[in-house]
Amino acid sequence: MSTHRQRRPVTQTDVAREVGVSRTLVSFAFRGAPGVSYETKQAILDAANRLGYRHNAVAADLASKHRSAVGFYLLDLRNEVYADILSGVRKALPQTPNRLILSVSRSTGGVDPVAVDSLLEARVGIIIAATLLDADGRVRELAQIVPVVSVTRHVEGVDSVYSDDRAGARAAVEHLLALGHTRIAYIAGPDFDPNTIRRQAYEQTMRDAGLIPQVLRADDYTQEAAEHAAAELLDGPDRPTAVFAHNDLFALGVREAAYARGLTVPGDLSLVGYDNSKTARLHGIDLTSVDPHAADLGETAGRVALERLNDPDAPIADNRSTPHLIVRNSTAPVRRQG
Amino acid sequence: MSTHRQRRPVTQTDVAREVGVSRTLVSFAFRGAPGVSYETKQAILDAANRLGYRHNAVAADLASKHRSAVGFYLLDLRNEVYADILSGVRKALPQTPNRLILSVSRSTGGVDPVAVDSLLEARVGIIIAATLLDADGRVRELAQIVPVVSVTRHVEGVDSVYSDDRAGARAAVEHLLALGHTRIAYIAGPDFDPNTIRRQAYEQTMRDAGLIPQVLRADDYTQEAAEHAAAELLDGPDRPTAVFAHNDLFALGVREAAYARGLTVPGDLSLVGYDNSKTARLHGIDLTSVDPHAADLGETAGRVALERLNDPDAPIADNRSTPHLIVRNSTAPVRRQG
DNA sequence: GTGAAAGCGCTAACAC
DNA sequence: GTGTTAGCGCTTTCAC
Numbered sequence: 001m002s003t004h005r006q007r008r009p010v011t012q013t014d015v016a017r018e019v020g021v022s023r024t025l026v027s028f029a030f031r032g033a034p035g036v037s038y039e040t041k042q043a044i045l046d047a048a049n050r051l052g053y054r055h056n057a058v059a060a061d062l063a064s065k066h067r068s069a070v071g072f073y074l075l076d077l078r079n080e081v082y083a084d085i086l087s088g089v090r091k092a093l094p095q096t097p098n099r100l101i102l103s104v105s106r107s108t109g110g111v112d113p114v115a116v117d118s119l120l121e122a123r124v125g126i127i128i129a130a131t132l133l134d135a136d137g138r139v140r141e142l143a144q145i146v147p148v149v150s151v152t153r154h155v156e157g158v159d160s161v162y163s164d165d166r167a168g169a170r171a172a173v174e175h176l177l178a179l180g181h182t183r184i185a186y187i188a189g190p191d192f193d194p195n196t197i198r199r200q201a202y203e204q205t206m207r208d209a210g211l212i213p214q215v216l217r218a219d220d221y222t223q224e225a226a227e228h229a230a231a232e233l234l235d236g237p238d239r240p241t242a243v244f245a246h247n248d249l250f251a252l253g254v255r256e257a258a259y260a261r262g263l264t265v266p267g268d269l270s271l272v273g274y275d276n277s278k279t280a281r282l283h284g285i286d287l288t289s290v291d292p293h294a295a296d297l298g299e300t301a302g303r304v305a306l307e308r309l310n311d312p313d314a315p316i317a318d319n320r321s322t323p324h325l326i327v328r329n330s331t332a333p334v335r336r337q338g
Numbered sequence: 339m340s341t342h343r344q345r346r347p348v349t350q351t352d353v354a355r356e357v358g359v360s361r362t363l364v365s366f367a368f369r370g371a372p373g374v375s376y377e378t379k380q381a382i383l384d385a386a387n388r389l390g391y392r393h394n395a396v397a398a399d400l401a402s403k404h405r406s407a408v409g410f411y412l413l414d415l416r417n418e419v420y421a422d423i424l425s426g427v428r429k430a431l432p433q434t435p436n437r438l439i440l441s442v443s444r445s446t447g448g449v450d451p452v453a454v455d456s457l458l459e460a461r462v463g464i465i466i467a468a469t470l471l472d473a474d475g476r477v478r479e480l481a482q483i484v485p486v487v488s489v490t491r492h493v494e495g496v497d498s499v500y501s502d503d504r505a506g507a508r509a510a511v512e513h514l515l516a517l518g519h520t521r522i523a524y525i526a527g528p529d530f531d532p533n534t535i536r537r538q539a540y541e542q543t544m545r546d547a548g549l550i551p552q553v554l555r556a557d558d559y560t561q562e563a564a565e566h567a568a569a570e571l572l573d574g575p576d577r578p579t580a581v582f583a584h585n586d587l588f589a590l591g592v593r594e595a596a597y598a599r600g601l602t603v604p605g606d607l608s609l610v611g612y613d614n615s616k617t618a619r620l621h622g623i624d625l626t627s628v629d630p631h632a633a634d635l636g637e638t639a640g641r642v643a644l645e646r647l648n649d650p651d652a653p654i655a656d657n658r659s660t661p662h663l664i665v666r667n668s669t670a671p672v673r674r675q676g
Numbered sequence: 677g678t679g680a681a682a683g684c685g686c687t688a689a690c691a692c
Numbered sequence: 693g694t695g696t697t698a699g700c701g702c703t704t705t706c707a708c
Contacts, residue, residue, distance in 0.1 A: 011685055022695045027687060035693060057459040058396050059685035062700050077425045078616070083415045090442050095456035102440045104428050118433035121395040223616070252620060259621040278416070278561070282590060283597040284622035349701055360679045365703060373677060397701035400684050
């Protein structure tokens with residue numbers, strides 16, 4: 001039976017004794033700090049290896065005033081875009097010493113304080129937050145306690161890495177307008193979603209074109225919620241000829257609702273998403289979508305976090321990038337009324 | 339400028355002083371340990387709140403011999419199935435005190451020791467490993483150092499939560515056989531992939547039917563690698579009429595390769611995946627797939643981890659569940675030879 | 677119910 | 693280059 005047995009863990013003291021040096025030296029050796037001769041260092045590393053010693057990052061963090069753990073907060077793992085962001089973050093951060101502590105929002109309704117609290121109790125040095133649902137003021141309050149890097153959303157006074165949602169949404173709507181659509185609906189997130197830039201840009205662009213915006217809310221961040229919202233839309237009078245969705249997940253929900261009613265995309269309904277997820281690129285899905293380059297956002301956020309960790313006094317990062325509309329086969333010229 | 343300022347953190351000592359009790363009592367109060375009167379406890383919690391005290395899980399873990407952090411190791415975040423497993427794990431674990439430390443394999447070629455090391459340095463109490471690429475023996479070695487829960491794969495002598503891959507693969511192949519297919523190829527993972535059960539079951543089932551197995555390897559765990567492997571297959575002589583892929587990701591790669599050649603699924607090629615991912619369920623994808631109920635596996639793994647944390651001497655868990663073949667529209671009866 | 681004292685494994689002055 | 697001495701913030705006997 002090879003169950004794990006609780007042995008007394010090997011410590012720096014053990015290694016020091018084995019080599020015949022002081023504990024300090026062992027500590028220095030493991031952090032690559034200067035002041036250890038090459039031979040001594042080798043001897044220490046050897047002995048450590050022999051004894052099965054492993055550096056204890058937790059004790060190290062406690063002893064130093066330096067917090068090397070990075071907290072990553074995200075809304076929903078099932079949404080591809082967060083996986084993209086997270087893999088970008090991962091790319092930017094060395095696994096040691098910057099271990100990643102994950103916190104996934106629980107509540108589907110609004111803010112989840114427990115998720116953030118768990119990160120604070122874990123004493124992370126910084127929180128990378130992908131779509132915090134709190135109002136800007138509350139994010140700033142959190143940032144008083146521990147540095148925060150807001151990803152996908154700009155929060156004044158807080159390090160932010162995001163894409164220009166206004167430009168992205170405008171491009172999406174203008175694309176539909178250019179195809180001759182006039183009845184273009186928008187599927188928005190729940191009403192507690194503080195990220196209203198896309199919706200506002202949609203509304204503005206519609207009004208600028210002399211058209212009436214039509215907004216429907218998905219009451220949760222799921223494909224199913226979007227499907228419900230779309231059902232209402234598609235069964236109602238004056239069905240739109242095009243739908244712009246807050247994200248690809250929602251767009252896929254709309255798509256399912258459409259096909260469930262025998263409507264085809266883009267034949268009966270043009271559809272634009274946001275995220276340019278892998279799914280959007282599949283043959284047969286071919287979803288026209290705005291690409292905010294999520295993985296890049298994550299990578300940049302990781303770098304910003306590293307910098308903030310090294311210099312609390314660095315100027316606040318405000319990193320806005322440009323999204324790109326990727327036109328595929330889910331959008332087509334509006335059909336003449338029969 | 340609301341940058342984070344380094345204040346001296348509030349400690350239990352501060353709270354104790356504020357209330358006029360000993361530090362011990364504060365510690366007890368925060369862990370709900372017995373021996374604190376109701377009034378005292380309230381006073382402590384109040385004061386803590388007032389002072390902005392927050393429990394330090396890291397220091398607590400160091401002081402106690404109890405490790406409450408859970409390490410989660412996974413191969414690739416971009417594969418939906420790991421997001422499913424992870425959300426299951428999340429469901430089973432309370433966020434406090436069981437913070438989740440994430441470790442994503444870096445190397446695309448085989449085992450990534452750094453990923454596991456970072457978990458050990460973070461002093462996690464247990465590692466939930468979703469698809470460790472090491473040989474069984476090495477997983478057992480790791481389990482000597484820290485308890486391991488292997489998810490999706492059975493490792494003798496180590497807590498394992500998995501689905502019956504043999505049965506799943508057999509069901510997939512038999513489904514294709516029943517449709518009249520005889521030239522059925524299999525897209526396997528890279529050759530360092532220790533999980534060969536599906537492939538073996540495929541080969542066995544083929545042989546039992548008097549047919550010759552044809553295995554192709556994707557040289558990485560990506561859709562693109564599968565696409566390459568499939569390209570070879572589809573451009574070669576004696577093109578198969580059906581393909582069974584190691585997972586949905588691979589199946590989607592095969593699908594792309596097929597459409598890139600003007601072949602349709604299931605018209606020219608029947609296709610079966612494994613994972614029953616959300617993508618498989620989309621209209622227009624409609625991928626026949628074996629469902630190992632990944633989220634459930636994750637949830638069970640989380641529970642097993644909790645139990646192991648509480649009782650190192652509990653018998654080793656061997657939790658095998660039954661997968662289900664979900665037949666959709668990517669498989670059809672074989673076409674008569676022109 | 678409550679408190680004192682030791683110690684978890686490590687880092688960080690500072691002196692040698 | 694090397695060792696000594698204090699802690700980091702908390703838990704945990706054990707005695708009161």
